[in-house]
Amino acid sequence: MKIGELARRAGVSPHTIRYYERIGLMPRAGRDAGGRRDYDASALVWLGFLGRLKTTGMPIRDMLAYADLRAAGEATAPARHDLLVAHRARVAAHLAELIDSLAVLDTKIAGYAGAQSSEVDDDDANPDPDRNPL
Amino acid sequence: MKIGELARRAGVSPHTIRYYERIGLMPRAGRDAGGRRDYDASALVWLGFLGRLKTTGMPIRDMLAYADLRAAGEATAPARHDLLVAHRARVAAHLAELIDSLAVLDTKIAGYAGAQSSEVDDDDANPDPDRNPL
DNA sequence: CTACGACTTCGAGCGCACTCCAGGTCAAGC
DNA sequence: GCTTGACCTGGAGTGCGCTCGAAGTCGTAG
Known part of the structure; x- marks a missing residue:
């Protein structure tokens, strides 16, 4: 799915998703032939989990620590x-x-x-x- | 009581109290002969209530609306x-x-x-x- | 062929709630 | 008399989490 659809489904803006990618909170998304981000379901699940962390007041730098561990x-x-x-x-x-x-x-x-x-x-x-x- | 004591008792910094006064969240405090702010117990109660509103996520602009009504x-x-x-x-x-x-x-x-x-x-x-x- | 909408990057700007600094005043203790 | 610490004002700076703008590319519908 494209960034727009992911954004709509996760309840955030495409801007926010790009921002998350920039700071390393989302893994760098794969691109299609035209250079556009293409996501699978796992991105939605991860965004949903990030939303939970955010709802519960976790600062981004802590989410980042978690994301980095996860990537490791x-x-x-x-x-x-x-x-x-x-x-x-x-x-x-x-x-x-x-x-x-x-x-x-x-x-x-x-x-x-x-x-x-x-x-x-x-x-x-x-x-x-x-x-x-x- | 002076601003330092009020701050300590309310669990905020003197900076914050002056800031609250500046934006109208605290009424302008009375001054002593030397121009220093002098508070009574009601200031502490009000600060405590503001703390509750803050804990519960109320933005300052809404607290301000409440404070303005109260003053009216x-x-x-x-x-x-x-x-x-x-x-x-x-x-x-x-x-x-x-x-x-x-x-x-x-x-x-x-x-x-x-x-x-x-x-x-x-x-x-x-x-x-x-x-x-x- | 063209218009349109959704996408791209990079960098700047914003709203919030403080937080701090400079430069000065004042009261009490030694 | 002098030092110390708490206080004063006005304004600038900070950290967070986005949010937006500019300028350009891409793919599909008409």
């Missing part, structure tokens, strides 16, 4: 494993922070909902600790 | 409420995405753990759907 062959599997485990821990921590902050947000919202022109700002009014996180 | 008085309480509710929805959506991606990460990690030099990359090997998100 099977011997780097343990290192890649460790990288993912470390990243997982950071994601879990961030997730906990988010859930925490969501509760604060809900408290604040409850304050606004419960108070008609009474003071609401700058304090944790109307606590409602048993609120469902989602 | 009690009449804007409904608007502020709506702003927070909308933000809450985005946070919840992001949270769901994160949990999803964490599961993918766990699948990948399980693949690395379970396979000695067998192919692991580029596919969702060894699914384990009942894994605990945290």
Whole structure:
């Protein structure tokens, strides 16, 4: 498939894909007779995985480290494993922070909902600790 | 309290606090005889709340909108409420995405753990759907 | 044959959220 | 009196992750 289709399917722009190739995040794509990039399904899978890493807040330089290990062959599997485990821990921590902050947000919202022109700002009014996180 | 102490207590740099004041995210602080900023506890609470908004991914321009409404008085309480509710929805959506991606990460990690030099990359090997998100 | 859209490279530009620097002021301790 | 450290202002610089523009090539439809 061409870069346009890959981009559409992965939910990114062709610009982004070229940028990823430039910095080494995508392997250099094979070209057709006219010099255009031609991708197979594995490129889509890899882009999808990169998207997961991005969603979970991994900086590009870390993705690059992972990509480089991957390109270096099977011997780097343990290192890649460790990288993912470390990243997982950071994601879990961030997730906990988010859930925490969501509760604060809900408290604040409850304050606004419960108070008609009474003071609401700058304090944790109307606590409602048993609120469902989602 | 002085800016240094506020910064330490809020977990940000004095630079950041001055920056927030410059862009209108913090109200202009009162000054002492020597022209230095002097804060009371409410500044710390407000900074803490800004931190929550930041943790949950709110861009500064949106915080600014909230801060402006807040500065405009009690009449804007409904608007502020709506702003927070909308933000809450985005946070919840992001949270769901994160949990999803964490599961993918766990699948990948399980693949690395379970396979000695067998192919692991580029596919969702060894699914384990009942894994605990945290 | 021609027009069109999708592609190519390279380099510059952008938005965000800080972060730092220069050059100066001020208050307290020795 | 002098040093030290925290503070002041205004403006420039940084790192990240794209995003865009210019100028040109290619392949298919009409």
